[in-house]
Amino acid sequence: MTTGNIKPTKEKKSRKSKPVVNEKSPLLPTKHEEDAAGFDEFNGASFSGAVFNLSTTIVGAGIMALPATMKVLGLIPGIALIIFTAFLTDASIELLLRFSRSSKSVSYGGLMGDTFGKYGRMLLQICVLVNNVGVLIVYMIIIGDVLSGTTSSGIHHPGVLEGWFGVHWWNGRTSILLITTLAVFAPLASLKRIDSLKFTSALSVALAVVFLVITVGITVFKLFSGTVLMPRLFPDVHDLASFFKLFTVVPVLVTAYICHYNVHSIDNELEDNTQIKAVVRTSLTLCSSVYVMTSLFGFLLFGDGTLDDVLSNFDSNLGIPFGSMLNDAVRISYAAHLMLVFPIVFYPLRLNLDGLLFPSARPLTSDNARFALLSTSLIGLIFLGANFIPSIWDAFQFTGATAAVCIGFIFPAAVTLRLVNLISNLICHQLSFCHLKESRFQFSLK
Numbered sequence: 001m002t003t004g005n006i007k008p009t010k011e012k013k014s015r016k017s018k019p020v021v022n023e024k025s026p027l028l029p030t031k032h033e034e035d036a037a038g039f040d041e042f043n044g045a046s047f048s049g050a051v052f053n054l055s056t057t058i059v060g061a062g063i064m065a066l067p068a069t070m071k072v073l074g075l076i077p078g079i080a081l082i083i084f085t086a087f088l089t090d091a092s093i094e095l096l097l098r099f100s101r102s103s104k105s106v107s108y109g110g111l112m113g114d115t116f117g118k119y120g121r122m123l124l125q126i127c128v129l130v131n132n133v134g135v136l137i138v139y140m141i142i143i144g145d146v147l148s149g150t151t152s153s154g155i156h157h158p159g160v161l162e163g164w165f166g167v168h169w170w171n172g173r174t175s176i177l178l179i180t181t182l183a184v185f186a187p188l189a190s191l192k193r194i195d196s197l198k199f200t201s202a203l204s205v206a207l208a209v210v211f212l213v214i215t216v217g218i219t220v221f222k223l224f225s226g227t228v229l230m231p232r233l234f235p236d237v238h239d240l241a242s243f244f245k246l247f248t249v250v251p252v253l254v255t256a257y258i259c260h261y262n263v264h265s266i267d268n269e270l271e272d273n274t275q276i277k278a279v280v281r282t283s284l285t286l287c288s289s290v291y292v293m294t295s296l297f298g299f300l301l302f303g304d305g306t307l308d309d310v311l312s313n314f315d316s317n318l319g320i321p322f323g324s325m326l327n328d329a330v331r332i333s334y335a336a337h338l339m340l341v342f343p344i345v346f347y348p349l350r351l352n353l354d355g356l357l358f359p360s361a362r363p364l365t366s367d368n369a370r371f372a373l374l375s376t377s378l379i380g381l382i383f384l385g386a387n388f389i390p391s392i393w394d395a396f397q398f399t400g401a402t403a404a405v406c407i408g409f410i411f412p413a414a415v416t417l418r419l420v421n422l423i424s425n426l427i428c429h430q431l432s433f434c435h436l437k438e439s440r441f442q443f444s445l446k
Contacts (some may be wrong), residue, residue: 045269047279049198053266054283056201056344057259059208059290064142064334066256066291067298067310069249074234075299079292081253086288089257092412093280096260097267099419107264108411109355115415124411125352128261131403132349133382135255139338139345140177140386146311146335147180148173158315160328160335174387180339181383188343189350189375192365194262195269197344204340205286210333212293214326219297221320231299255404256291257284260412261348311335350374 045053070078096108105111113121144150148171149159161171169175191197222228237243267276299306302313311334314327354364354374364371 045195045198045266045271047270047272047275049195049201050266050270050275050279051282051286052198052201052205053194053344054259054262054279055286056197056204056341057262058257058283058287059205059337059341063208063256063291063294064309064311065252066295067302067306068308069252070231070295070299071304071306072235072245072249074232074236075296076233077235078249078295078299081249082256082291082295083288085253085257086284086291089259089408090281090284092409093260093263094277095412095416096263097276097280099415100264103419106268108261109352110264111415112411115418122356124407125356127403127406127411128348128352129356129403131255131258131407132261132345132352133378133385134403135258135345136342136349136382137385137389139342140180140382141389142309142311143180143335143338144173144177144386145309146331147171148176149315150309150312160331163315163328177383177386181379184339185342185346185379186375188340189346189379191343192371193269194265194344194347197347200340201344204337207333207337207340208290211330211337212290212297214330214333215301216293216297218318218320218323218326219301222301222318225320227319228300229303231303251404254408257287258404258408259283260407261352262344265348346378350378353378 066078066082069081072078073081096111099115100106100108100111103111103114105114109121109124112124116123145159147159147161149162159171159176161176165171188197188200219228235242235246237246263276263280266279267273270276270279294310298310298313302310305313307313311331314330316327317323318327320326350371351364354361354370357374358370361367361370364374
């Protein structure tokens with residue numbers, strides 16, 4: 001046998017030779033046999049498509065509350081915490097991917113199930129439900145604030161449609177959210193593969209950049225005209241209440257980076273899944289840059305008058321040429337961005353609810369009745385929440401302080417400690433066994 005004509009193969013997994021996980025599998029496998037079931041042939045998602053989908057998962061409503069965190073923390077600690085949280089997120093995702101590879105799990109839920117059993121998997125599913133329902137309610141609240149207006153501290157901030165056409169029943173908050181739900185959310189939420197959303201994800205990232213560019217341009221213009229005051233660089237802590245207020249920003253910062261529930265789904269559809277680490281770091285770098293720029297220039301522009309939802313600030317006279325037009329452009333671009341982000345966050349929400357309620361049922365994509373029932377129920381719940389929860393700050397403090405922290409940091413750390421402990425015990429057991437054999441061998445020689 002000759003070896004001269006044999007070419008070495010690359011250590012690379014191609015999607016053309018790796019089947020894609022069925023829609024039921026990405027977050028919800030219960031054991032390895034289920035992980036391998038329900039696959040179909042798929043050419044694979046591109047690097048850019050994966051980056052757009054993950055970036056869209058990250059850059060959602062959290063960006064609108066970040067300028068308000070600068071008001072609480074000051075610029076220097078605020079920006080430092082944004083960057084620090086990005087590094088923590090990268091580390092936690094790396095832990096998830098590393099142990100998923102070693103345990104051959106193709107999902108976050110599968111890894112939790114392998115590590116802690118079915119109750120660990122169910123706990124993750126519940127946390128994803130709480131987090132994603134809260135985030136999607138925030139999206140709807142912001143869209144309602146932007147298009148139909150909001151009232152904060154007794155001051156009414158008119159929406160775009162209210163400013164254009166006046167107050168009518170059809171541009172009220174409930175009507176606008178109902179129309180948006182039926183015309184935008186429902187059709188996009190009906191797509192059954194996450195890669196099908198790559199074009200809307202790319203457009204949503206572009207709209208977020210449009211929002212950022214306009215905000216930076218307005219702030220720079222006002223800086224040169226001398227109408228921007230020096231912002232507070234550090235927090236104003238003068239009593240116990242102001243000290244405890246500093247901790248209210250933690251849920252916002254945590255929620256801003258939560259994307260862990262979609263990492264495995266994106267990884268499973270990649271043409272070359274060795275690129276997932278590069279996808280994660282590229283997305284985090286892009287999103288961190290957008291977060292820092294938005295926080296900096298948003299707080300510079302509005303100072304201590306920055307609202308919990310900074311979009312609500314763009315309803316006043318900016319004191320620049322075409323100010324009214326720019327206000328509308330900023331608000332409409334970001335409202336459209338959130339409309340396109342909605343389905344990328346809704347995707348894992350529906351999967352987790354299905355896995356929690358119907359763990360032994362056939363794949364969700366093959367049961368149209370169950371798919372429609374879950375989708376309709378979740379959208380209805382989110383719609384009701386958006387009409388009764390008054391502020392995005394209230395929603396962020398609840399979801400960010402509970403489910404988001406668990407998904408992003410507590411569960412990855414728990415998986416790491418659990419598996420490292422199991423490996424250590426196994427090594428100690430093997431060493432003890434070897435030592436026992438050696439002792440018996442020496443005894444037999446005597």
